[in-house]
Amino acid sequence: MSAREEGGLHAPAHASHSSAGHGHPAEHTPVFTGDNRKKLDEILSRYPSKMAALLPALWIAQDEQGWVSEGAMAEIAGLLELTPAYVKGVVTFYTMYHQHPVGRHFIQVCTTSPCGVCGAEDVAKAFLKHTGCGELGVTSPDGKYTVIEVECLGACGFATPIMINDDFIESVTPERVPEILGTLK
Amino acid sequence: MGYPHKSHPRETPILSKHFGDPDARTLSGWRQRGGYRALEQALGTSPADIVNVVKESGLRGRGGAGFPTGMKWSFMKPGDGKPHYLCCNADESEPGTFKDREIMRWTPHALIEGCAIGAHAIGAETAYIYIRGEFTEPIRVMEEAVRDAYRDGILGKNAMGSGKRVDVHVHRGAGAYICGEETALMNSLEGRRGNPRIKPPFPAVAGLFGQPTTINNVETLTAVPHILTNGAAWYKAMSLSSPKSTGSKLFSVCGNIRKPGNYEITMGFPFKEFLYDLCGGPLPGRKFKAIIPGGSSVPIQTVEEAEATLMDYEGFVAQGTMLGSGGVIVFDDSQCMVKQIARLARFYAHESCAQCTQCREGTAWTTRILERIEHGEGTMEDLDTLLEIGDNMTGKTICVLSDSCATPVASGIKKWRNEFEAHIKQKRCPMRTAVAA
Ligand SMILES: Cc1cc2nc3c(=O)[nH]c(=O)nc-3n(C[C@H](O)[C@H](O)[C@H](O)COP(=O)(O)O)c2cc1C
Numbered sequence: 324m325s326a327r328e329e330g331g332l333h334a335p336a337h338a339s340h341s342s343a344g345h346g347h348p349a350e351h352t353p354v355f356t357g358d359n360r361k362k363l364d365e366i367l368s369r370y371p372s373k374m375a376a377l378l379p380a381l382w383i384a385q386d387e388q389g390w391v392s393e394g395a396m397a398e399i400a401g402l403l404e405l406t407p408a409y410v411k412g413v414v415t416f417y418t419m420y421h422q423h424p425v426g427r428h429f430i431q432v433c434t435t436s437p438c439g440v441c442g443a444e445d446v447a448k449a450f451l452k453h454t455g456c457g458e459l460g461v462t463s464p465d466g467k468y469t470v471i472e473v474e475c476l477g478a479c480g481f482a483t484p485i486m487i488n489d490d491f492i493e494s495v496t497p498e499r500v501p502e503i504l505g506t507l508k
Numbered sequence: 509m510g511y512p513h514k515s516h517p518r519e520t521p522i523l524s525k526h527f528g529d530p531d532a533r534t535l536s537g538w539r540q541r542g543g544y545r546a547l548e549q550a551l552g553t554s555p556a557d558i559v560n561v562v563k564e565s566g567l568r569g570r571g572g573a574g575f576p577t578g579m580k581w582s583f584m585k586p587g588d589g590k591p592h593y594l595c596c597n598a599d600e601s602e603p604g605t606f607k608d609r610e611i612m613r614w615t616p617h618a619l620i621e622g623c624a625i626g627a628h629a630i631g632a633e634t635a636y637i638y639i640r641g642e643f644t645e646p647i648r649v650m651e652e653a654v655r656d657a658y659r660d661g662i663l664g665k666n667a668m669g670s671g672k673r674v675d676v677h678v679h680r681g682a683g684a685y686i687c688g689e690e691t692a693l694m695n696s697l698e699g700r701r702g703n704p705r706i707k708p709p710f711p712a713v714a715g716l717f718g719q720p721t722t723i724n725n726v727e728t729l730t731a732v733p734h735i736l737t738n739g740a741a742w743y744k745a746m747s748l749s750s751p752k753s754t755g756s757k758l759f760s761v762c763g764n765i766r767k768p769g770n771y772e773i774t775m776g777f778p779f780k781e782f783l784y785d786l787c788g789g790p791l792p793g794r795k796f797k798a799i800i801p802g803g804s805s806v807p808i809q810t811v812e813e814a815e816a817t818l819m820d821y822e823g824f825v826a827q828g829t830m831l832g833s834g835g836v837i838v839f840d841d842s843q844c845m846v847k848q849i850a851r852l853a854r855f856y857a858h859e860s861c862a863q864c865t866q867c868r869e870g871t872a873w874t875t876r877i878l879e880r881i882e883h884g885e886g887t888m889e890d891l892d893t894l895l896e897i898g899d900n901m902t903g904k905t906i907c908v909l910s911d912s913c914a915t916p917v918a919s920g921i922k923k924w925r926n927e928f929e930a931h932i933k934q935k936r937c938p939m940r941t942a943v944a945a
C-alpha cells in the first residue's frame with residue numbers, strides 16, 4: 324500500500340500512457356548537452372560525491388523531457404558513475420518523478436485531512452469533470468491533462484492548494500476550476 | 509505581520525514580522541531591516557561562544573521533537589579535522605504545518621543568515637537547505653537569495669570578509685514525506701532512496717556523507733540571528749509559562765476555522781484565546797469538535813482539553829498531546845471522526861518507506877480496517893484489532909512514522925468511541941445520513 328512499493332495507494336500517474344506526442348524511450352536524445360551540461364557541472368561542484376547530484380540531475384531531465392525516460396536514467400547513470408538499475412531504484416522511490424509521459428498540464432490536488440475537511444475532494448472531482456480525464460491518474464484523450472490526488476502540499480491554511488506543473492495555486496474551490504483551466508493553453 | 513492576515517495585536521511577530529512584504533525578500537531590503545549584522549558578528553565570535561548563547565536562550569528544535577538546539581550543536585567538535593555539515597530541514601510535509609514555507613517565501617535571507625551562523629557554530633563550511641520538491645515558489649525565492657548572497661560576498665570562501673568559508677546550497681526533494689526524518693533526509697541528499705537509517709550512529713558522529721552533521725528545522729535556524737542580536741536573556745524572557753519553553757513560536761492553523769493562517773505567539777499563550785480571539789473561532793453556526801495541535805502525528809485533543817492548554821512544550825503534554833511542529837488542525841461538528849482518522853491513516857500508509865514490516869503492514873492494515881468501519885462494514889472486534897496493531901507499530905521500528913500512524917488512531921478511538929460504535933451498529937456513517945436527510 325505504500326507509495327514506495329509497487330501498486331501504491333493512489334492511482335498511479337501512468338495508468339494510461341497511450342497519449343500521442345511523446346518520444347519513444349528507445350530513441351533517447353541526450354539531455355546533458357549545452358546549458359544542461361553546464362548546469363550539472365555546477366551542481367556537481369556543490370557536493371563531495373557524484374551521487375549527490377542524482378536528484379538534481381533527474382529534475383533537469385524531467386524539466387527537459389516532461390518525464391524521466393529509461394534513456395535519461397541510463398544517461399544520468401553514466402554521468403554519475405552509477406548503474407541504470409540503481410538510478411531506477413531511486414526514481415521509483417520519489418513520487419514526483421514521472422516514469423511515463425503525463426498530460427501537458429499535470430494537475431495535483433491535495434486531499435489530505437486538513438484540505439479534505441475544507442472540500443478538497445470536490446475540487447478534485449471538478450478537475451476530473453472539466454478536463455475530461457474522468458479518472459484519477461488517467462490522461463485526457465487529447466493528451467492535455469492528467470489529474471492526481473496528492474498528500475499534504477504544505478499549504479493547508481490555503482485550502483485547497485493545487486499544483487499545475489510547477490505552478491502552485493492556493494484556495495481553489497470547485498467554482499474556480501473552469502476559470503483556472505481557461506488560463507491553460 | 510502575520511500571513512495572510514495582518515498581525516493580531518496579541519501576536520509576537522519576530523520571525524513573521526516581514527511576512528507579506530516583498531521588499532524584505534530582496535538583499536538590499538533585508539539589509540535595511542538589519543539583516544546580516546548577526547552573521548557578521550558571529551563570524552568574529554568563536555563557535556563555542558555562539559553555542560553557549562544558543563544554549564542559554566533555551567531555544568528548542570521547531571521541527572517536531574523540541575530537542576534543545578544549543579545542546580545539539582555542542583555534540584559537534586569543530587576543529588576535529590573532519591568536514592562537518594549542516595542540513596536545514598525544509599521538507600515541511602507534516603499535515604497541518606505550513607510555517608517554514610512562509611519563512612522561505614518572505615524572508616529567504618533570514619534563513620540563509622541562520623544557516624550560515626549555524627554552520628560556523630558547528631565548524632561546518634557547508635550547509636544544505638533540503639526543500640520539499642513541491643515548494644516550487646520557496647525554492648525559486650531561496651535560490652535567488654542564495655545567488656545574491658554569493659554575489660555580495662556574504663557567502664563563499666571569504667564570507668563577509670571574515671576569511672572563513674561558508675557555502676549554502678539549496679537541494680530540491682522529489683516527493684516523499686519520510687525525507688523530513690533526519691536520516692532519511694541525509695540519504696536523500698546523498699542521492700539514495702529516502703529510507704531512514706538505524707541509529708546509532710547519530711548524525712553528530714556519522715551523518716551526511718558519513719561525516720559529523722547537525723540537522724535543524726527552518727524555523728529553528730531562523731530564530732538564531734535574533735538571539736545573537738538581542739541576547740539570550742531577551743529570548744529566554746519570552747515565555748508566559750514554563751521556563752523550559754522559551755521564545756516565540758509560529759503556529760500554522762487550518763481546517764474548520766474562521767481565520768486559517770500562520771500566527772506567531774510567545775510560548776505559553778492560552779490555547780483557548782488563541783483559537784477564539786486570534787483565529788476567529790468556528791465557522792458560522794458550527795462548533796469545534798476535535799483539535800490536533802502539533803501536526804497530524806500527535807494525539808487528538810477534545811475541545812475541553814484544547815481549551816485548558818497552555819501553548820508550550822510542557823503545556824501540550826499536560827493536556828495529553830504534544831506541541832510537535834505547531835500545525836493546528838481543527839475539525840468542527842460537521843466532520844465524521846472515523847472518516848478523518850481513516851484519511852490520516854491513509855496518509856501514513858502512502859508515506860511509509862516500507863522497510864519495517866510493522867510499519868509497512870501496520871499502516872496498510874489500519875487504513876483498510878478504518879475504511880471498512882467508515883463504510884459500515886466493521887465489527888466491534890475491529891476496534892480491539894486496531895489498538896493491538898497500533899501497539900505493535902509503536903516503539904518497534906527504525907523511525908517514528910509508524911508510531912505517528914498509531915497515535916491519532918488510539919486517541920481517536922479512546923475519545924470518540926461512540927462514533928466508531930455507531931458506524932458498526934448502524935452499518936453506515938450516521939453523519940452522512942444526517943446530512944443527506
Ligand atoms: C516521519 C518524520 C517526518 C519529519 N518531518 C520533518 C519535517 O518535515 N521538517 C522538520 O523540520 N522536521 C521533521 N521531522 C523531525 C526531524 O527528524 C528532526 O527532528 C528535525 O528536523 C530536527 O530539527 P530541530 O531540532 O531544529 O527541530 C520529521 C520526523 C519524522 C520522524
Ligand code: SF4
Pocket residue numbers: 686703704859860861862863864865867868905906907908909910
Ligand atoms: S517506521 Fe516506517 S517510515 Fe520509518 S523506517 Fe520503518 S518503514 Fe520506513
Ligand code: FES
Pocket residue numbers: 433434435436437438439474475476477478479480484603604605
Ligand atoms: S493538507 Fe492540503 S496542503 Fe496540507
